[in-house]
Amino acid sequence: MATKLPTATQNPVKNKWLFILGRETTLSFAEIQALFLLNNIEHEILHNQENKLIFTAAHLPDAGDLIKKLGGTIKIAYSIGKIKNPNQLAKFLNEHITDGKIEFSINGSMSLGIETKKILKQMGRSARYVEAKNSATVIYNNLIKSGADIEIYQDELFMTAAIQPIEDFSKRDFGRPGRDDESGMLPPKLAMMMINLATVKTDKTIFDPSCGSGTVISEAVLMGYKKIIAVDISDKAINDTILNLQWLKTNFQVKNNTDDIKIFVGDVTKISQKIKSDSVDAIITEPYLGKPLRGSESSLVLEQQADELKRLYLESFAQFHKILKDDGVAVFIIPRFKTSEGWITIDCEEEIEDLGFKNDCILPEEKHLTYWRETQHVGREIWRFKKV
Numbered sequence: 001m002a003t004k005l006p007t008a009t010q011n012p013v014k015n016k017w018l019f020i021l022g023r024e025t026t027l028s029f030a031e032i033q034a035l036f037l038l039n040n041i042e043h044e045i046l047h048n049q050e051n052k053l054i055f056t057a058a059h060l061p062d063a064g065d066l067i068k069k070l071g072g073t074i075k076i077a078y079s080i081g082k083i084k085n086p087n088q089l090a091k092f093l094n095e096h097i098t099d100g101k102i103e104f105s106i107n108g109s110m111s112l113g114i115e116t117k118k119i120l121k122q123m124g125r126s127a128r129y130v131e132a133k134n135s136a137t138v139i140y141n142n143l144i145k146s147g148a149d150i151e152i153y154q155d156e157l158f159m160t161a162a163i164q165p166i167e168d169f170s171k172r173d174f175g176r177p178g179r180d181d182e183s184g185m186l187p188p189k190l191a192m193m194m195i196n197l198a199t200v201k202t203d204k205t206i207f208d209p210s211c212g213s214g215t216v217i218s219e220a221v222l223m224g225y226k227k228i229i230a231v232d233i234s235d236k237a238i239n240d241t242i243l244n245l246q247w248l249k250t251n252f253q254v255k256n257n258t259d260d261i262k263i264f265v266g267d268v269t270k271i272s273q274k275i276k277s278d279s280v281d282a283i284i285t286e287p288y289l290g291k292p293l294r295g296s297e298s299s300l301v302l303e304q305q306a307d308e309l310k311r312l313y314l315e316s317f318a319q320f321h322k323i324l325k326d327d328g329v330a331v332f333i334i335p336r337f338k339t340s341e342g343w344i345t346i347d348c349e350e351e352i353e354d355l356g357f358k359n360d361c362i363l364p365e366e367k368h369l370t371y372w373r374e375t376q377h378v379g380r381e382i383w384r385f386k387k388v
């Protein structure tokens with residue numbers, strides 16, 4: 001079956017792109033902005049609402065490569081214009097998929113799909129309309145490589161060029177051998193978004209001072225970072241990180257040498273004794289978030305936990321200031337705790353700034369970004385500070 005799929009850089013309609021964003025749309029948008037900033041990708045945003053980001057960009061990297069580097073983008077599609085009726089769409093698909101059966105899905109109008117299929121059949125083409133409910137159906141039916149997956153938005157049609165490799169993320173999330181189910185695990189997608197938010201090139205030194213089972217480290221390795229330091233106070237966490245890195249090498253294409261990664265047991269509050277001053281470009285971490293919560297804890301207990309964590313975080317930032325290079329960044333999760341009366345937050349922005357940092361969120365209108373599911377007792381605030 002042959003398709004005439006234009007490559008991402010040969011976008012037929014004025015290089016106009018639709019990115020479908022993940023559940024945390026602001027965070028996903030910030031990640032794209034960070035990645036474009038780091039790679040000097042000039043673009044003009046036309047629309048950014050709900051989970052749809054539409055922009056024009058003269059030069060975009062190959063969509064298939066790009067989607068693997070974005071934890072928060074579900075789909076990348078390019079505009080094929082305002083095709084108004086099934087005749088036009090059938091004509092387009094007939095030209096786009098030159099032989100064999102035309103398998104296609106349309107997200108946004110089932111009736112258009114069914115009508116188009118009828119017309120294709122009248123044209124003598126064998127056709128199948130797939131009701132693509134989610135990414136998994138698009139992947140399972142191989143619609144991107146040998147068919148067509150189309151999104152309709154505001155009367156405009158967008159052809160999917162790449163879809164998030166959900167199976168790979170899920171394998172890394174649930175398949176790795178070293179796990180810490182008790183304290184909960186950082187989702188690999190979020191780890192990838194945090195690394196992107198740091199906006200450091202892959203030849204720079206990055207450091208996770210509370211590496212846990214090594215989620216940030218593993219994603220960093222896959223993204224091509226070579227100079228990596230991983231520390232944790234727990235022997236088990238360090239063993240899990242080593243085990244997970246070995247597993248990563250056998251299960252994913254790891255191109256870079258992981259032998260140079262420095263992994264050792266250490267206490268973040270004394271870490272400047274073990275890591276040279278002014279040597280780290282970016283600290284990227286989900287730190288200790290406190291004891292796992294059941295949801296029945298009193299506000300008093302949660303407030304005490306918040307105070308203890310605040311002390312730990314401020315001691316950590318005092319250390320970060322010593323080991324970070326000038327202009328170095330820290331992308332750091334601060335938890336917030338849900339109670340029946342509202343959120344208990346850990347307010348330490350001012351104190352962190354007093355230690356020699358400035359809040360430098362990728363989106364200037366935001367202080368921090370949020371990652372939270374309704375069912376969770378702990379919300380994650382993703383902060384980005386720059387050493388000043």
Ligand SMILES: C[S@@+](CC[C@H](N)C(=O)[O-])C[C@H]1O[C@@H](n2cnc3c(N)ncnc32)[C@H](O)[C@@H]1O
Pocket residue numbers: 183186191208209210211212213214215216217231232233234237266267268269285286287288289
């Ligand atoms: C939420 S987990 C970290 C998740 C991790 N960043 C990842 O990518 O998977 C928190 C970790 O902080 C570690 N920790 C707690 N106190 C610490 C300290 N003072 N110094 C270093 N690590 C610490 C814990 O052992 C635990 O593994």
